[in-house]
Amino acid sequence: MSLYRDEGVVLRTMRLGEADRIVTLMTKGHGKVRAVAKGVRRTTSKFGGRLEPLSHVALLCWQGRELDIVNQAEVTDAFRTVREDLARMAKAFTVLEVVDQLAQERHANARLYDMLVGALRALEADDAPLLVPAFCLKALALEGSAPVLEECASCGARRDLVAFDLLEGGVLCRSCRRGRAVSPAALELVRRILGGGLASALAEPDGPVVGEVTELATEAMEVHLDRRLRSLRASPAS
Numbered sequence: 001m002s003l004y005r006d007e008g009v010v011l012r013t014m015r016l017g018e019a020d021r022i023v024t025l026m027t028k029g030h031g032k033v034r035a036v037a038k039g040v041r042r043t044t045s046k047f048g049g050r051l052e053p054l055s056h057v058a059l060l061c062w063q064g065r066e067l068d069i070v071n072q073a074e075v076t077d078a079f080r081t082v083r084e085d086l087a088r089m090a091k092a093f094t095v096l097e098v099v100d101q102l103a104q105e106r107h108a109n110a111r112l113y114d115m116l117v118g119a120l121r122a123l124e125a126d127d128a129p130l131l132v133p134a135f136c137l138k139a140l141a142l143e144g145s146a147p148v149l150e151e152c153a154s155c156g157a158r159r160d161l162v163a164f165d166l167l168e169g170g171v172l173c174r175s176c177r178r179g180r181a182v183s184p185a186a187l188e189l190v191r192r193i194l195g196g197g198l199a200s201a202l203a204e205p206d207g208p209v210v211g212e213v214t215e216l217a218t219e220a221m222e223v224h225l226d227r228r229l230r231s232l233r234a235s236p237a238s
């Protein structure tokens with residue numbers, strides 16, 4: 001078995017036997033990795049609470065055929081502010097769930113990894129209303145599945161874009177309209193997120209336009225993944 005070093009974010013964990021856990025991580029160099037943390041559930045564990053979901057860790061792992069084995073883990077960032085705030089925690093779990101769905105096992109995706117760490121750091125610094133929608137839209141763009149925004153996805157008209165339908169691939173003009181109605185302000189905000197204006201978009205205060213973009217981004221991601229986002233639909237208490 002070979003030993004490797006990497007860094008990663010814990011996406012989720014699952015019990016294994018009496019004392020162990022299978023930890024799913026998004027790593028920088030090895031993509032999504034599933035690794036066994038032995039003895040992690042014992043009080044004397046050398047891992048302590050380091051391998052909890054959300055933790056950003058430096059890792060030393062043995063590469064296995066199917067599952068790797070965590071040899072060492074040091075926390076780089078525990079995102080304490082996020083952990084202490086239920087609303088931020090819910091957002092962080094949505095980001096983790098999206099990455100878990102998009103990332104492929106043992107297939108490095110450094111840009112998705114950097115986006116994940118960037119989103120968690122932004123959430124640690126500030127509870128921006130558009131953080132999760134912006135993350136979803138950027139991740140879709142990275143996947144090559146960003147919605148068409150500049151012209152009608154059906155006829156190519158560049159004016160009077162009033163609706164949004166994902167089955168058509170994006171915005172629609174008044175004559176082709178189907179799906180949901182979309183305001184010019186919401187479209188402008190989506191363009192800003194995807195067009196290099198992320199920082200200013202994240203500074204937007206909550207309001208109807210932000211709500212519109214949130215619904216649109218969530219729906220776009222759910223259509224892309226062909227599943228509902230569990231963390232987004234669950235109440236924080238459940």
Ligand SMILES: [Zn+2]
Nearest residue numbers: 152155173176
């Ligand atoms: Zn049209």
